[in-house]
Amino acid sequence: MSFEPTTVGLDVHARSTTACAICGPTGEISTIRLSSDHTQILGWLTGLATPVRVVYEAGPTGFALARTLTGAGLDCVVAAPSKLQRPSGDRIKTDARDALHLARLLRLGEVTPVRVPTPAQEAARDLSRAREDARADLMRARHRLSKLLLRQGLLWEGKNTWSWAHHDWIARQSFTDPALxxxxxxxxxxxxxxxxxRDRLDEAITQQAADPGWAPVVERLRCLRAISTVTAFGLATEIGDWHRFTGSSIGAYVGLVPSEHSSGSRRVLGPITKTGNTHVRRLLVEAAWHHRRPYRQPTREMRARWERAPAAARSRGHAGNHRLHRRWARFDERGKKPSVAVVAIARELAGWCWALAVVQE
Structure with a gap:
């Protein structure tokens, strides 16, 4: 048995998989085109010189292949596509070349892995993202309806749009033209x-958030203002293992840190990177806006949340609510543009969420 592993790169598609193996002892390269059947892929891999390490890019095919290979005792890595190094002069792209490139990067230790969730974790994340899709669909549907009415000279003059009164006003509208x-x-x-x-998904999320696997983190995150059950569940499912990060590194993971283009003695900071998890970034920015309002005493709803959380989480959440509002106040005093200030608040909010998620009971 060789101690130099055989590295295998897989270019995985919905109906086919191209595999390229670099033999550990000899460095010989072999390429084969397989189907998307996991049994066939596993059978080919088990015939290679051991030990075998496998890598493929994260993508629409998900993590089922990684779970199958890991369950069979193989070392399988799912690579982050945005972190893969590619030669700037390479102008030829084929499945075989992509698989060989992955195998070489794995052999050099230049692959950045992504976290492979369990089936239950992935199902919970899909539920949260389904609710996110419903929110976006509802916003577009409301926009289309309101603009249709606006083109007819009908504008809601009430205080709150999409309230029950607004919906009653819409239901009373009628037009003589049959097409309209x-x-x-x-x-x-x-x-x-x-x-x-959306409401059905909210109910499903509320039930899922009460599961013992999610409830401790969700209840602690809810100690912060503007972090509801839906938001806390979304953060918990997207982040997964909070212990992978620190209070300062989690902001970079969700793309809330400034980009930088520095050379020599010249340091230039640009807009935020917007890399990483877009779902978490949107949830944090949306919640950060709510901390602009003054925070003096916890509301009745907040006190009800605190009763379900540990004492350490209650204390830390109360301190975070005060701190985030003070930051907003300082930004307003300095005349900082709100759209810029909210990103800084969201970055700090990410740190407070991390602190609550990892706090000891």
């Missing part, structure tokens, strides 16, 4: 259907 009436009814029906879908 049909378009209005279709747009209104779409808003109601998507809203009901």
């Amino acid at each position: 009436q049909a378009a209005f009814e279709a747009a209104h029906e779409q808003v109601l259907m998507v809203r009901d879908r």
Whole structure:
């Protein structure tokens, strides 16, 4: 048995997989085209010189292949596509070359792995993202309906849009033109259907968040203002293992740190990187806006949340709420643009969420 591993790169697609192996003892390269069947891929890998290390890029095919190979005792790494080094002069791209490139990077130790969630964790994350999709669909449906009414000179003059009063006002509208009436009814029906879908997903998230696997983290995150059950569950499912990060590194993971282009004695900071998890970044920025309002005493709802959390989490959450509002106040005093200030608040909010997630009971 050789102590130099055989590294295998897999270029995985929905219907086919191209595999390239670099033999550990000899350095011989072999390439084969396989189907997407995991049994066939595993059978070919087990025929290689051991030990075998496998890598493929994270993508739409998910993590089922990684779980299959890991369950069979193989060392399988799922690579972060954005972290893969590619030669700037390489202008030829094929499945075989991509697989060989992955095998070489793995052999050199230049692959940045992503976390492979368990099936239960991935299912919970899919639930959270389904709710995110419903939120976006509802926003688009409302926009289409409101603009249809606006083109007819109908504008809601009430205080709160999309309240029950607003919905009653929309339901009372009617048009004499049959084509316009049909378009209005279709747009209104779409808003109601998507809203009901979002509400059903909210109920499912509330039930899932009470599961012992998620409840401790969710309850601790809810000690912060603007972190509801839906937001806390979304953060918990997307981050997964909070102990991978520190209070300062988690901001970089979600792309909330400034980009930098420095050379010599010249240091230039640009806009935020916007790398990493976009879902977490949106949740944090949305929650950061709420900390602009003054925070003096915890509300009745906040006290109810605190009763379900450990004492250490309550104390840390209370301190975080005060700190984040003071930061907002200082930004406003300095005349900082709100769209810029909210990103800084979101970056610090990420640190407070990390502190609550890893706090000891």
